[in-house]
Amino acid sequence: MSKSENTTRIETPQAIRGTQDIFGPDADAFAHVVETFERVRRLYRFRRVEMPVFEKTAVFSRSLGETTDVVSKEMYSFEDRGGESLTLRPEFTAGLARAYITNGWRQYAPVKLATHGPLFRYERPQKGRYRQFHQIDAEIIGAAEPTVDVELLVMADQLLKELGIADGVTLTLNTLGDAESREAWRAALIEYFRAVKADLSEDSQERLEKNPLRILDSKDPRDKVFVADAPRIDDFLNAEAQDFFAAVTSGLDAAGVAWERNGALVRGLDYYRHTAFEFVTTRLGAQGTVLGGGRYDGLMESLGGPATPAVGWAAGIERLAMLVGELPYDRSDVAVVAESREREVDASVLVAAYRRAGFSAEAFVTGSPRKRYDKAQKTQPHTIVSLDFRDQQYVNGFKCDEALYPKMAEVQAILDHFIKA
């Protein structure tokens, strides 16, 4: 009985829309971003935190508050068996704020935290946007001084430089003022745009009610003519807020971090105060933000915690990896080829010896023995060890692809030792 006659076709389940299986050069670039972040984060003495991937829905719905679209349409929420509404984290900040409150991390304040991992948003996938995506994240909780904003930005700047992607990426900066100045500005914007409402784009007419600050970064040319003359936050900043922003910008100048003012850079949520920033690029199509963040002094209270100043940023690992591009191929130190079946065990023993000695090594012991050498060469190892059994003789070959390979002598010594044994 042949297979085709009696087997019913088993449907392979497909991957969830907007998820990705990252492999090969993409996976290498991804890992490089995370490794670089981990290294830089240690330089700045940020402490690593591991966070749950899901939380009670209230953790996010409270912090996101009024923007009902985001909460109702764009979160992965579900009920557990006890009927509790849970949500896959759409960001790190809210969960970290919850942990800060519930674990009493005030005792460590000001505390510098760093984490990374998957986040989930129910959105239509497009370039650099996925439903499960990954971010690196850095936060400083419990410090109200502008010096920590500067430290955080300098860290971000150094990270991008060490990733080699700082060219073509610019830091854009704005202040949203304190609660008082922010509200005054917002009221003025609404008044200004309401007067010309009929001439705004349909989208912006809607934004006027829901999220007026967002009109400022509308892409529609009909809106842009009015945006140019819209009220500026600078005219609404009180002395305290002015001083804060001046301290941040002068701190950046002193640290040698280039920045540009972008008066249209806003945050939709009320708990954001003072500094708002984005590192942007034109190299990623419509998804131009590489790294973004700001000061969110009002967040802790919206989660029922004590008033706590905090500032942080996050960056999409996939986007950073796209900018990093293809890394140089990581060649192995040694390839051990068993060119006949009699030497397969020898090859396994020898390759293990290399690995114990700290060399990256791969054994070629599968498939046609005659083709293993070619297969090994295609992986571009620095050295190739050939183990053969021909004409009733053991034959061992050694080849170093480039004379300059610094560890050639050590590799050869391990082979010699193996042959004698």
Next chain:
RNA sequence: GCGACUGUAGCUCAGUUGGUUAGAGCGCCGGUUUGUGGUACCGGAGGUCGAGGGUUCGAACCCCUUCAGUCGCCCCA
């Protein structure tokens, strides 16, 4: 949620105005050649032409629906 474009072998792609048994390169597997070798040659496996329906004597090709991908809009915590 909306729009445009795209789905053919593991990968990259051909496939004529609708017409026999759907092809190539690469990769994979087997073999021959070479025998300090990245070569060349021979052979093989592998396809519900994304899925479902319709038009037609006949559909990979035309129509509808659906799913997926890509890019953009909305949103962007």
